[in-house]
Amino acid sequence: MDKRPILVAACxxxxxxxxxxxxxxxxxxxxxxxxxxTGSVKFEGKKPRMRPIDMAGADxxxxxxxxxxxxxxxxxxxxxxxxxxxVFVWVKKxxxxxxxxxxxxxxxxxxxxxxxxxxxxxxxxGQSLAVRTSDPTxxxxxxxxxxxxxxxxxxxxxxxxxxxxxxxxxxxxxxxVKCDIHPWMNAFVAVVDHPYFAVTGPDGSFELxxxxxxxxxxxxxxxxxxxxxxxxxxxxxxxxxxxxTYPKKK
Amino acid sequence: xxxxQYGWWLPxxxxxxxDEVDNLLNIIHWFMLVLFxxxxxxxxxxxxxxxxxxxxxxxxxxxKAAFSKWLEVGVGVAEVVVLIALxxxxxxxxxxxxxxxxxxxxxxxxxxxQFKWLxxxxxxxxxxGRTGAEFFSDDNPAGLDPDDDVGVDDITVRxxxxxxxxxxxxxxxxxxxxxxxxxxxxxxxQDVVPGMEIAVxxxxxxxxKFQVGCAQLCGIGHYEMKADxxxxxxxxxxxxxxxEHAYLGLDDE
Numbered sequence: 042m043d044k045r046p047i048l049v050a051a052c053x054x055x056x057x058x059x060x061x062x063x064x065x066x067x068x069x070x071x072x073x074x075x076x077x078x079t080g081s082v083k084f085e086g087k088k089p090r091m092r093p094i095d096m097a098g099a100d101x102x103x104x105x106x107x108x109x110x111x112x113x114x115x116x117x118x119x120x121x122x123x124x125x126x127x128v129f130v131w132v133k134k135x136x137x138x139x140x141x142x143x144x145x146x147x148x149x150x151x152x153x154x155x156x157x158x159x160x161x162x163x164x165x166x167g168q169s170l171a172v173r174t175s176d177p178t179x180x181x182x183x184x185x186x187x188x189x190x191x192x193x194x195x196x197x198x199x200x201x202x203x204x205x206x207x208x209x210x211x212x213x214x215x216x217x218v219k220c221d222i223h224p225w226m227n228a229f230v231a232v233v234d235h236p237y238f239a240v241t242g243p244d245g246s247f248e249l250x251x252x253x254x255x256x257x258x259x260x261x262x263x264x265x266x267x268x269x270x271x272x273x274x275x276x277x278x279x280x281x282x283x284x285x286t287y288p289k290k291k
Numbered sequence: 292x293x294x295x296q297y298g299w300w301l302p303x304x305x306x307x308x309x310d311e312v313d314n315l316l317n318i319i320h321w322f323m324l325v326l327f328x329x330x331x332x333x334x335x336x337x338x339x340x341x342x343x344x345x346x347x348x349x350x351x352x353x354x355k356a357a358f359s360k361w362l363e364v365g366v367g368v369a370e371v372v373v374l375i376a377l378x379x380x381x382x383x384x385x386x387x388x389x390x391x392x393x394x395x396x397x398x399x400x401x402x403x404x405q406f407k408w409l410x411x412x413x414x415x416x417x418x419x420g421r422t423g424a425e426f427f428s429d430d431n432p433a434g435l436d437p438d439d440d441v442g443v444d445d446i447t448v449r450x451x452x453x454x455x456x457x458x459x460x461x462x463x464x465x466x467x468x469x470x471x472x473x474x475x476x477x478x479x480x481q482d483v484v485p486g487m488e489i490a491v492x493x494x495x496x497x498x499x500k501f502q503v504g505c506a507q508l509c510g511i512g513h514y515e516m517k518a519d520x521x522x523x524x525x526x527x528x529x530x531x532x533x534x535e536h537a538y539l540g541l542d543d544e
Contacts, residue, residue: 089437091430093538098450098519099407111538114430181512193511219429221512224407227429265428 069139074251076275080283081246082261084125089117089265094225096155102178103155103223114225115160116265124245125287127161128263129231131212131238132249133270135257141235147171147204150218150228152180152196157218157228161264163238166210170230171202172218181221186211189232193221207232214262229264254279261285302475305497305522311384312478319377393458393492399451400462402433403470403483406512408503409433410451414444415536427466434466446535450519451503453495454528460492471507474520480506495522 093111097104118126148164150157153175164170172182174196182203184192188211194203207230215231231238239247249259256274266287275281304313400411400419411433413419420435420442427434435442453459463472465485473480474493481491505516523531 089430090443092447093540095448095450095535095538098410098448099517101519116428116430179515181515195511221406221510222515224404224432225429 066138066140069141071251073253075278076252076254077280078249078252078257078259078273078275078283079246079280080130080259080285081244082125082128082130082241082263083123083245083284083286084119084288085123085286086288088119091117096223096225100155100178100223102176106154106176112154112156120243120245122245124241125263125266126241126243126245128241128245128247128261128285128287129161129163129212129215129229129238130241130247130249130259130261131163131231131233132235132252133213133258133260135255136235136237136253139235139253141165143167144236148230149173150230152176152182152220152226155180155220155223155226157220157226159228159240161215161229161231161240163212163215163231163233163240164207165236166207166232166234168207170205170207172196172205173202174198174200179222180226183219183221184230185217185219187216189216210234212238212262213260213268231262259283263287297475303497303499304476304478305495305499305501306477306479307494307496308388309476309478311388315377315381315384322373322377393460393494396458396460396492397453398460398462399453400433400464401451401472401483402464402466403472403505403516404432404466405468405510406505406516407449408451408472408505408516408518410448410518412446412448412532412535414442414446414539416441416444420445424466444536444539444541446532446539448535450521452519452521452523452528452531454525455495455498455522457525458492458494460490463489463491468509469507470505470509470516473504473506474501475504476501476520482507498522498524 091113093113095111096107115127120126143165147169148162149171150162151173155176155178174180177198179195179197181193181195184205186192188209189207192205196203210232212231212233215229218228218230220226237249237252239249241247252275254275254277256272258270258272260268260270262268266289269285269287269289271283271285273281273283301313301316304310398413400422402409402411409432411419418441421439422434422442423436424434426436431437433445433447435445435447461472463481463483465483467485469485470483471480472483472491476499477493477495479491479493481489483489499522501520501522503518503520505513509516
C-alpha cells in the first residue's frame with residue numbers, strides 16, 4: 042500500500058495551524074464594545090528641571106517663529122494638578138482575538154516652529170505616518186524605528202508630506218523621531234494593532250472606551266520614566282478607573 | 292545669520308593673532324603663484340620647442356652636461372630652503388601662540404554633536420556644574436549632572452558670544468564623531484575629538500556678528516552645523532549674560 046498520501050495528510054494536519062496563525066482572529070463587532078477603562082497618571086516627587094532652549098544661535102528662523110519666547114523640552118511635563126503629560130497608555134494584552142477596521146486617513150506628525158506636534162502619539166498598524174513641514178527652514182526627519190523600517194529623510198520648506206508606512210506593531214517602546222538639523226526636536230510614535238490607546242494631556246487622564254468585556258494588561262510608557270503595567274478584568278457595560286504613579290518605586 | 296560675504300580673498304580678520312596667519316597664507320599663496328606661472332611657462336616652452344617633427348629624433352639617455360646637473364641640484368636646494376624658511380616660522384608662530392598663558396580668560400565649554408554646536412558658560416557663580424557623558428539626553432544636551440546644584444545657573448546656548456579684547460579659552464568636546472571647530476574670522480581651526488577635551492584660546496580685536504562652522508565632514512547634516520558667533524563690547528556681553536540668566540527663570544522660584 043502506498044503510504045505517501047497519509048504522510049502528506051499528517052504533515053498538513055501538523056503544519057497548517059502553525060502556518061495560518063490567524064484563523065482564530067474574528068472581525069470586530071462594535072456591539073461588543075461596552076466597557077470603559079479610565080484613569081490618570083500622577084507624578085510624585087521633585088520635578089526635574091527643564092532648561093529653556095535657545096534656538097536663535099542655531100537657526101534664527103526657528104527663533105523668529107516663537108517671537109523671542111523660549112520653549113522648554115517636553116520630556117517631563119508635570120501638569121498643574123500633579124499629573125504627568127505625554128504618557129502613552131495602551132492595551133498591551135487582551136484584544137488579540139479581534140481584527141479591527143482601520144480608520145481612514147493618516148497619522149500626522151507636524152513640524153511647526155522647529156517643534157514636533159504632537160510630542161507623543163499613537164497610530165494604527167497599517168496606517169501611514171504623514172510627516173509635514175510648516176516651517177520656513179529645512180528639517181531632516183530621522184525615525185529611529187526598531188521594529189519597523191528606520192528612515193532618514195530631508196524636508197526643505199514647502200516640501201510635500203513624507204509618508205511613512207508603519208507595517209508592524211511598535212509600542213514597547215514607541216519609535217523615536219528626531220530632527221538631525223535641530224537637535225532639540227524629538228517626538229515619539231507608537232504603532233498599535235487595535236484602537237485602544239491614548240496619550241495623557243493637560244489633565245493627565247486617559248480613557249480607553251468601547252472595549253469588549255475581558256481581562257486586559259494596560260501598559261503606560263513615558264520617555265524618561267519607562268513602563269508600568271496593571272491588569273484589570275472588566276465586565277459588560279462596566280467602567281473601571283486605574284491610577285498610575287511615576288516615577289516607579291524602586 | 293549675517294555672515295559677511297567673503298569675496299575673493301581672505302575673510303575679515305578680527306583675531307589678535309590673525310595677522311601672523313594671514314601673512315603666512317599670503318606669502319605661501321604668492322610664492323605658489325610664482326612657481327605655478329614659472330613652471331607652466333617652462334612646460335609650454337618644452338611642448339613647443341621639442342615637438343615631434345621631421346629630422347628630429349628623441350634621445351632616451353639622460354643628458355650628462357655639467358650645467359644641467361648643477362641646475363637640478365640648484366633647484367632642489369632652493370626648494371628645501373624655501374620649505375624650511377616657510378615652515379619654521381609657521382611652526383614657531385603656532386608654538387608661540389599656544390605657549391602663552393592668557394590672563395583672566397573667559398572659559399567656554401563647547402559640545403559638538405551631529406549637527407549643531409552647544410556652548411556652555413558657567414553661570415553667576417563662575418563655576419561649571421559637574422558634567423558627564425552619562426547625563427547626556429535630549430533635554431540635557433550639555434550633559435549636566437541634574438543633582439549638582441552648581442550647574443543650575445549654568446548657561447547653555449546654541450550661539451557663541453564673547454567679549455572683545457578678552458582672551459577666551461574654548462574647551463572642545465564631542466558627543467559623537469570627530470568635528471572641527473572653525474571660526475574663519477578668528478583664523479581658528481581645531482579638531483574636536485570624542486573622548487577627549489581639547490582647549491584652544493583666542494582673542495578678538497573687533498566686534499561683529501560672524502559664524503562658527505564645522506570643518507570636518509561629520510555626516511548628512513554637516514552643512515547645517517553652524518552657529519552664531521557674536522563679538523560684543525564687555526558691557527553688551529554682560530547684558531547678554533544677564534538676559535540668558537533671566538531665561539533660566541531661577542529668580543521666579
